[in-house]
Amino acid sequence: MISAMPYRSFDDQNCSIARTLAIVGERWTLLVLREIALGRRRFEEIRRELGVASNILADRLQTLTDHGILERLDDPPRYRMTDKGRDLQPVLTALMRWGDRYTAGEDGPPVVQVHKGCGHDAHPQQVCAHCGETIGPRDLTLRAGPGANERQREQLAARG
Amino acid sequence: MISAMPYRSFDDQNCSIARTLAIVGERWTLLVLREIALGRRRFEEIRRELGVASNILADRLQTLTDHGILERLDDPPRYRMTDKGRDLQPVLTALMRWGDRYTAGEDGPPVVQVHKGCGHDAHPQQVCAHCGETIGPRDLTLRAGPGANERQREQLAARG
DNA sequence: CGGCCTCCCTTGCGATTTGCAACTGACTCG
DNA sequence: CGAGTCAGTTGCAAATCGCAAGGGAGGCCG
Numbered sequence: 358m359i360s361a362m363p364y365r366s367f368d369d370q371n372c373s374i375a376r377t378l379a380i381v382g383e384r385w386t387l388l389v390l391r392e393i394a395l396g397r398r399r400f401e402e403i404r405r406e407l408g409v410a411s412n413i414l415a416d417r418l419q420t421l422t423d424h425g426i427l428e429r430l431d432d433p434p435r436y437r438m439t440d441k442g443r444d445l446q447p448v449l450t451a452l453m454r455w456g457d458r459y460t461a462g463e464d465g466p467p468v469v470q471v472h473k474g475c476g477h478d479a480h481p482q483q484v485c486a487h488c489g490e491t492i493g494p495r496d497l498t499l500r501a502g503p504g505a506n507e508r509q510r511e512q513l514a515a516r517g
Numbered sequence: 518m519i520s521a522m523p524y525r526s527f528d529d530q531n532c533s534i535a536r537t538l539a540i541v542g543e544r545w546t547l548l549v550l551r552e553i554a555l556g557r558r559r560f561e562e563i564r565r566e567l568g569v570a571s572n573i574l575a576d577r578l579q580t581l582t583d584h585g586i587l588e589r590l591d592d593p594p595r596y597r598m599t600d601k602g603r604d605l606q607p608v609l610t611a612l613m614r615w616g617d618r619y620t621a622g623e624d625g626p627p628v629v630q631v632h633k634g635c636g637h638d639a640h641p642q643q644v645c646a647h648c649g650e651t652i653g654p655r656d657l658t659l660r661a662g663p664g665a666n667e668r669q670r671e672q673l674a675a676r677g
Numbered sequence: 678c679g680g681c682c683t684c685c686c687t688t689g690c691g692a693t694t695t696g697c698a699a700c701t702g703a704c705t706c707g
Numbered sequence: 708c709g710a711g712t713c714a715g716t717t718g719c720a721a722a723t724c725g726c727a728a729g730g731g732a733g734g735c736c737g
Contacts, residue, residue, distance in 0.1 A: 365568070365725080367548065371627050373616025374551050374609055380620070384695080387542070388527065391534050395659070396676055400714050408525070410696045415715055433704080434714065443654035445615055447643055449534060450657075451607040456533025459601060460540075465663035467531050468673070473656050477647035481657075483607055485632040486640035494603035496633050497610075497641075499555070503625035513628070516556060525696080544724080560685050570725045575686055593733085594685065 371506055380424050381445065385409050389417050390442065391449055393427065398435040450481055531666055540584050541605065545569050549577050550602065551609055553587065558595040610641055 367375035367382075381387055385407065392403045404414050418436060421427040426442035429435070450470065457466040472479040483492040501510045527535035527542075541547055545567065552563045564574050578596060581587040586602035589595070610630065617626040632639040643652040661670045 370548075370567075372551070373613045373621060373626055373628070375548060375616075376620035377612045377616035378547060382542075382544070382547070384542070387538060388530075388532075388535060391532070395672075401712075404714090407530075410698095411715060412697095412717080413695065440654070441619060444618065446654045446657070447611040448608070448615060450643065451611045452537045453533045455605055455608060456535075456537035458604065460536035461533060461664055466533055467662050467664040467666070467669055468533070469660050469662040470657045471660050472645040472647065472650070472652065473658055474650055475645060475648040477645070479652060479657055480646035481643040481652050482646050483610065483641040484644050485635060485637070486642050487632065487637035488635040490632070490634055492632065492639060492641050494600070494606045497606070497630045497639055498633055500629050500631050502627050502629040504621055504627040506627070509627055512555075561683080564685090570727095571686065572688080572726095573724065 371504070371509065377448075380420075380426070381448070383417065383420075385413055386417050386421065387449065387452070389414065389421065390426070390438075390445060393436060393438055393442070394446065394449060398437065400434060400436075403436075447481075454481070531664070531669065537608075540580075541586070541608070543577065543580075545573055546577050546581065547609065547612070549574065549581065550586070550598075550605060553596060553598055553602070554606065554609060558597065560594060560596075563596075607641075614641070 367379045370376075381390070388407055388409075389403060392406055397403050397406065400411075400414065400418070403409075404411055407414070409417075418427065418429070421442070422429050422436075424441075425439055426445065427436050428439050430437065453466075453468070453470075461467070470479040470481065471477065484490060485492055499513055501513045505513065527539045530536075541550070548567055548569075549563060552566055557563050557566065560571075560574065560578070563569075564571055567574070569577075578587065578589070581602070582589050582596075584601075585599055586605065587596050588599050590597065613626075613628070613630075621627070630639040630641065631637065644650060645652055659673055661673045665673065
């Protein structure tokens with residue numbers, strides 16, 4: 358299998374979100390990564406846990422391995438995160454925290470993240486790397502970066 | 518259209534990531550949200566920008582509106598984020614930052630987030646809400662939360 | 678007021694992907 | 708050796724996606 362996403366790829370948009378989704382945005386892919394993040398290593402274990410069809414799982418593991426997000430150890434096959442894969446942790450964290458807030462029942466979240474450093478519940482927050490203040494959902498604006506094309510520059514200048 | 522995702526839903530997993538992806542994990546959905554976050558409001562504008570088919574865009578806007586992530590103002594139709602939608606911003610940010618790091622060309626990222634509060638590039642980081650320290654990709658572990666079922670409790674206790 | 682245009686979708690139709698079931702090898706355990 | 712598990716592959720039915728076309732509502736122009 359060659360194509361990273363069904364039909365038309367997102368890669369033509371000069372957008373980091375689109376390029377990331379072209380790799381991890383397919384159905385099941387982020388849930389496979391959740392399973393690996395939970396410590397599961399084996400094909401059959403992940404398949405049973407997710408209830409995904411084995412051909413689909415085989416495809417997703419192959420794609421993730423091709424992109425260097427997972428590595429496969431043979432005999433018997435085991436899958437592990439690479440550093441590149443571990444760097445997707447903020448994506449899983451962000452999805453989980455939104456789900457905790459808006460989709461969890463009244464019992465509360467099923468899983469809680471703990472900060473190994475201090476041993477307490479982490480409840481990860483975003484802060485500004487420059488001033489250290491907490492970043493809320495309305496606290497960011499956008500500017501053109503060095504990789505922007507002319508059209509993006511104009512649109513972001515006109516207002517982002 | 519009733520079903521939120523093709524074929525089998527993810528909702529049976531008691532997992533906040535799965536439940537979130539059941540809502541925003543379909544093809545195009547997060548890119549539609551990126552467009553709205555960029556300030557675009559009109560159907561035709563978003564359709565042109567993404568190159569998505571109009572029936573697909575109509576479906577995604579409807580689903581997001583049904584879930585209270587967007588609101589639709591009529592005559593003429595305009596789409597805006599709700600607070601619930603704005604709370605998805607960390608998801609878009611996390612996807613963008615991974616893409617900036619691993620998929621941007623040597624020119625660098627096309628778009629940079631700026632912290633309105635201090636006016637500098639934000640480069641959002643995760644910190645522990647308890648101790649305030651920066652959270653790296655290996656600094657989190659997991660424990661069962663109040664909404665965990667018996668099976669999840671056992672598995673998380675046996676290891677995280 | 679009639680014709681033309683744009684915008685916001687809806688419909689129809691292949692092309693592609695997903696999901697299920699069955700099957701193949703390799704390995705393990707008794 | 709026989710049974711069972713693991714890690715996929717293959718074949719086919721069903722659902723979804725993408726494109727092209729169309730339709731209705733509103734605006735503009737003469």
